[in-house]
Amino acid sequence: MLFGESASTFTLLEWTMTELMRHPKCMKKLQDEIRSVQPHNSYVSEKEAEKMNYLYVVIKEALRLPPPVQINVWAIQRQIATWGPDADEFRPERHLDSLLDFHGNDQKYIPFGSGRRKCPGIGLALALAEVTWPTL
Template sequence: MKEKGSTFVTEDDVKNLPYFRALVKETLRIEPVIPLLIPRACIQDTKIAGYDIPAGTTVNVNAWAVSRDEKEWGPNPDEFRPERFLEKEVDFKGTDYEFIPFGSGRRMCPGMRLGAAMLEVPYANLLLSFNFKLPNGMKPDDINMDVMTGLAMHKSQHLKLVPEKVNKY
């Protein structure tokens, strides 16, 4: 594992950082980039959770709601708790349907591996190279966590952090 001030983190390094990977997964779970997955059409009559779905029906999967299901995530699914990914093996490859930030099945996001790497490696390098502080005496409880929804989700107010360089290079 790299020390603060080391040069950089690689993809191989990230594989050995289970808590960091859990943190990234928890972020994707609690704040999915796209709240509703791409609509699908049923090709045959089917039954899901006791509901009859006729062939030709357009089905929308609410990834935001799935990621907040108390049956899967426990009594406080809105609580940010990365440890839940250390307690049980859940991955975003589309086979664990309680966690589908990249969709699932044959039509899941083809950029899933690249997307995950583009989150993990750069963020790990930022954390390795900088200490971050909130500006002007702001406290964590002062952060506005309101979300604006649409095709993609984003915070209603940008988070501003003050970086302090740790890396000497």
């Protein structure tokens, strides 16, 4: 599980960085949040990462646009009926008040698949992303 998961996690980190470079306002907002929680520019613990709400929604949005699951999640997670007219745009704020979670229970947001075949490494992948991203 560790080897299969690490490739997906690093792909998530790459796509997150790509989207943030394309959206400097989002990058600045995330940097400000990271610096407010960990001002000393050092390692971010899981406990500190839990305080970073914007980091959480950035990761959710980065998983929505270039999904790691090998089904047509690309189309599912870009439906205008679900995500609005800006469904193709990277906009982390859409997740701030959203009840959609990473577990795919409603079949609208399924970056880790759903049901019995959902990724068993979801918790590890998210924890690694949440503590790795702020150090970049």
